[in-house]
Amino acid sequence: MELLERRIKQSGTVIGTNILKVDSFLNHQLDIALLCELGRDVYHHYQNCAVNKILTIEASGIAYACMTAQFFDCNVVFAKKKGAANQSADVYTANVHSFTHGNDNVIAVDRRYLKAGDRVLIMDDFLAHGEAIRGLMALVAQSGATLVGAAVAVEKGFQGGGDSLRQEGLEVYSQAIVDKMSESEIVFRPNK
């Protein structure tokens, strides 16, 4: 999506070989007008799929999911990263390894909010190795809901997670795919 690619070139910062910082608009400061346009575009991609629920993961997926959910007129559920005192024990859980933070998290969704009849779109701001998406897929599978596909704002294509998921048959719509990056250059995968 050209709007997002332009914004990444303009405001993103590459650190080393792996880190693409887009925290001025996507995951710390949130550019709400941009997120609204991203949401509209995700809706166009999936509008005929009868999506009735968007599943994301705290924290930085929430804004992206919410802005998109308005177009689908559906609710969002966000997976939580660890048990909280006031969280029901009646949850679906999955393990997610974070390469960014170098640790494992258990993610959980209350069973009441993901049901066999649901048609779920998974969303996240970033896709790198695909660990978060796989964790969310495991939650959907446990619930018996139908997984429609995934939508991601920024895919780091060179880390391979997105292409692995596609090879396994998941529809992954990434709005910008970075195939190569360095501190002087960001190369996006051309649209098919």
Place this chain on the structure above:
Amino acid sequence: MELLERRIKQSGTVIGTNILKVDSFLNHQLDIALLCELGRDVYHHYQNCAVNKILTIEASGIAYACMTAQFFDCNVVFAKKKGAANQSADVYTANVHSFTHGNDNVIAVDRRYLKAGDRVLIMDDFLAHGEAIRGLMALVAQSGATLVGAAVAVEKGFQGGGDSLRQEGLEVYSQAIVDKMSESEIVFRPNK
């Protein structure tokens, strides 16, 4: 706000004397249509205050802040709860004690996203003892930005945090204030 009070009565669950679960619509599953109405109402309250930034805290404040920001046509910044590998060291920080989780968190906002010229509205889904709001206030004070006030979806009035903040001069707009609750009854503070 009657719409929210009705929803809390209908879908909220009181556990013991302190926990009000509203995770079916406010902080786990997110009722986007409701959040949109809450956002519109917050906008009506603060529309003449020249708000140009909404500051919240991850994770459950994000949805509420984003849906509201659309009405103000402004950006959101969410404070992060701990340092991440790809987070700049150049941050404002504050300590926040969580009575829910029984621990302390350092919250942080990148200095680039909160500036002396900003007019900031603080938002959070819940206000109990007021610790999160106080932490966010500390970040705003460090930045030199102007704090316009706070907006909260659910205030647990009986825990006193909101009234303390009001006594200290902060404008706190809570959309529903629970003054008393038990497993059989939820009593809201009447509107003034």
